[in-house]
Every structure is written in C-alpha cells, then in structure tokens.
Amino acid sequence: MNTRTARTLTSGLALLGAAALLAGCSAPGPAADIDLGSGPAEVGTVKEGALDGMNLTFVSWGGVFQEGQMEAVGRPFAEESGANVLEDGPTEYAKVKAQVDNNAVTWDVVDTDIIWAQKQCGEEGLLMDIDTSIVDTSHVPEGLVGDCYVPAMQYGYVILYNADTYTTPPTGWKDFFDTEKFPGKRAIAGFEDVGPGVYEGALLADGVAADELYPLDMDRAYERIDTIRDDLIYWKTGAESQQMIESGEADMALVWSGRGYAAVANGANYRPIWNESLQIVEALGVPKGAANPDAAMAFINYYLGKEQQEKLTELTSYSPVHDEAEPELDELGQEFLVTDPAIADQMVATDAQWWAENYDSELERWTAWLQG
The missing domain is CATH 3.40.190.10 (Periplasmic binding protein-like II)
Structure with missing residues (x-):
C-alpha cells in the first residue's frame, strides 16, 4: 500500500x-x-x-x-x-x-x-x-x-501549529523554516514515498512565487530543508501524524487536512495555516x-x-x-473545507504531471536523504 x-x-x-x-x-x-x-x-x-x-x-x-x-x-x-x-x-x-x-x-x-x-x-x-x-x-x-x-x-496538505506554544502565530512556510523566531519541532512525512509537500514549502519559504514553482528546483529545495534538519521529526502514517499533534510532540506539523481536522476535533489546541497550503487531489x-x-x-x-x-x-x-x-x-x-473561497484562494496548486514524470528519480533522492 x-x-x-x-x-x-x-x-x-x-x-x-x-x-x-x-x-x-x-x-x-x-x-x-x-x-x-x-x-x-x-x-x-x-x-x-x-x-x-x-x-x-x-x-x-x-x-x-x-x-x-x-x-x-x-x-x-x-x-x-x-x-x-x-x-x-x-x-x-x-x-x-x-x-x-x-x-x-x-x-x-x-x-x-x-x-x-x-x-x-x-x-x-x-x-x-x-x-x-x-x-x-x-x-x-x-x-x-x-x-x-x-x-x-480534494484536501489540503497544511501546516498546523500549537496555539499554546506560539503566542504570535506563524503565518506560512517562511515561519515554518524560521527556527529562531519560531523554535520547536516540525513534523513532516518520513516514509519512502515522494510527492507534493515540504519540497514546495521549502521553495515558497525561499522566495519562489507560487505560480513559478514548477518545474521544482529540487537542489534549492533540499538546501533549504537541510537548514531545519535538526528540528525535524517524522511521521510514517496518517495516524502517527495525528498523534503527534494530539500529544503535543510536534510544535508544527505538515499533515493531511483530514488528520488535522480529526486531531482538533479530539481536543488538540492547534490551528491550520491555510496561507500557502497545498492543494492535493x-x-x-x-x-x-x-x-x-x-x-x-x-x-x-x-x-x-x-x-x-x-x-x-x-x-x-x-x-x-x-x-x-x-x-x-x-x-x-467549515474551517477545514478547502473549497471555501476564504481557504481556496490562499492555497497553492500542485502539479501531478511534474511529479509523475520525476517520481522515480526523486524517490531515490528522498530515500537517500532520509537515510543520510
């Protein structure tokens, strides 16, 4: 699977x-x-x-x-x-x-x-x-x-942050990669599969415009991801990502919006950042x-x-x-309905065609990075 x-x-x-x-x-x-x-x-x-x-x-x-x-x-x-x-x-x-x-x-x-x-x-x-x-x-x-x-x-690949940790809330990918202003652990997917996610986020944080993301400059993306490597923790299943939110283990977490919704519904005091969240289908x-x-x-x-x-x-x-x-x-x-214009207008479209064409080579690179 x-x-x-x-x-x-x-x-x-x-x-x-x-x-x-x-x-x-x-x-x-x-x-x-x-x-x-x-x-x-x-x-x-x-x-x-x-x-x-x-x-x-x-x-x-x-x-x-x-x-x-x-x-x-x-x-x-x-x-x-x-x-x-x-x-x-x-x-x-x-x-x-x-x-x-x-x-x-x-x-x-x-x-x-x-x-x-x-x-x-x-x-x-x-x-x-x-x-x-x-x-x-x-x-x-x-x-x-x-x-x-x-x-x-369709759903969002969205950052959730711990509202108890940050009195000044983070607002997007730039803050996700700013560990001085927003210290704490960041949770991302860490299984051997690739697709839209932290790579696009790294480029958005690095100043690439949303409508100029593709083709992805993966060298640049990895350079930016490396800057927060010591602050990353990894989930391997949707259930684990939800648990990292509910337990407070992750101060910020990049998760599938359905898992974020479930965690908040279960009482986790976390908030989604829809600005620059990724549209997934x-x-x-x-x-x-x-x-x-x-x-x-x-x-x-x-x-x-x-x-x-x-x-x-x-x-x-x-x-x-x-x-x-x-x-x-x-x-x-309603707060997690990505077709709501208030949310949809903030989201970034992803390119399945680019990922399909580059999947094999990028999977090999990601697997090696995880093991490094």
Whole structure:
C-alpha cells in the first residue's frame, strides 16, 4: 500500500465481506451489453435498473473514508442502477498491475493517488481513458481531470501549529523554516514515498512565487530543508501524524487536512495555516481490461454528482469535487473545507504531471536523504 494516500480518519473498519472476497477471486467474463440511456451524460445520475444484477467492485483505502464513499455513492448507486456494488481494499498498485498484466481484472473502479494515476495514462499505462460520453466532468473544478482519471476528493496538505506554544502565530512556510523566531519541532512525512509537500514549502519559504514553482528546483529545495534538519521529526502514517499533534510532540506539523481536522476535533489546541497550503487531489480510475467498463464509468459519473459529493464531505471531512456542492458542516468542519473561497484562494496548486514524470528519480533522492 502506498502510505502517503492512506488518509482515512481511522483504519479499524473491516471492509472485506464474503461477496467482496468472491469478487476478488473470480475471473471477469465477457462485457455485458448495457443501456445507459440516450442523450448526453448528466453527472450524478444513472438510468434506473440499467445495471440490474451486474457485479461491480469498488476499491479504496478502507476506514471511515471508504465507508463514507459507500454510504454516499456505492449503496445509492446500487439501489438506482440495480448493480451489486461490492467493495475491496486497500488499494494496492501491485495488484492492479498483476490483474491487468494477466488479463484477470476483477477491480472495476479504484481510488488511487493522483501521481500514480497520472503515470498510468496512455498506451503503456494501467488505466483506461475516461469515457466522457458516459462521465460528465462539466462540474469538476478546472485542472482536476486527467485523461485516465477523475478526482475522488480534494484536501489540503497544511501546516498546523500549537496555539499554546506560539503566542504570535506563524503565518506560512517562511515561519515554518524560521527556527529562531519560531523554535520547536516540525513534523513532516518520513516514509519512502515522494510527492507534493515540504519540497514546495521549502521553495515558497525561499522566495519562489507560487505560480513559478514548477518545474521544482529540487537542489534549492533540499538546501533549504537541510537548514531545519535538526528540528525535524517524522511521521510514517496518517495516524502517527495525528498523534503527534494530539500529544503535543510536534510544535508544527505538515499533515493531511483530514488528520488535522480529526486531531482538533479530539481536543488538540492547534490551528491550520491555510496561507500557502497545498492543494492535493485523490483519483478514481478504471483498470484496463475491466469486465464492464461502461458500468465502471457510470459509477464514476454518479460519484461526481452534487448530492453525492456533499454527503461524502459531510461523512469524511474531505472536500467535494463538484463546483456547486454545498455540504452542511459544523463550524470546525467549515474551517477545514478547502473549497471555501476564504481557504481556496490562499492555497497553492500542485502539479501531478511534474511529479509523475520525476517520481522515480526523486524517490531515490528522498530515500537517500532520509537515510543520510
């Protein structure tokens, strides 16, 4: 499992029922001839009974997030379409590759990291192109749809600071890297994976404009990161990052916003710094060779609906990917809603394409740096 993308609020939910296990072991049959109706695709809808009796397996990361996906999307889609929506997980990229390579694809829709998804587009990749005759992406915010994926949700990679430690609050990456004015331990991800995060932060702290970040000058980024190396502590899972906040071990912590939300909801006196926080997106795709690709695309089209996205946010705290979604949240939930213009206007867009193209070399460099 790719650790960076396990962003669930808890991981204790068992997701593999007998039906899902059966689906994971059975070989796909010939694609069914289905009628999704006439006219252009309309996001959030599916023709009633169009997939009656058809099995469709949805794969995600588990925990509260996947349960929210099933409650907001999977079960309503099953009721409306007639499909048997099974679930499996957690997402494992090696399993996707093995299924595709062996022409034995049993996973129909898979929630993945956007960088991995970006790498799988095209003739040599593992994911099918999105069929826009079935998937209506007209209400997805600009820049979030790839050739072979749509967004599953969006969130922030955000610095949280201990409000008991700093009477004068830090305001952005420059303060994160200023250990004289803001002494204390900084927590960042320390597992062997790379993607948007402290590298962009280092460059922003060093004066690079947000709209000039890419291509990343990684030599410059590492030089800046090295200046605070003695003040860094590392988390390897989302749960560990949350615990570092709740225990007060980290004076500042760069974390996935869902984990920050959970820590504050549990009583931690920490505040997010949305200024220069990073916009991150999860992806949904269909493996090449899926038994019923039209049905999988219909599921994705339904997933992107306004009502479905609102409910998913209300259940999980992660932000919607429908531009008209207005989830009903309490005050704390609203403070972590990255689609709120007051937050969104402060965030920095990240470039999945650059990371996909440079992932292998940068992973090697990061791994060596961690071990150094």
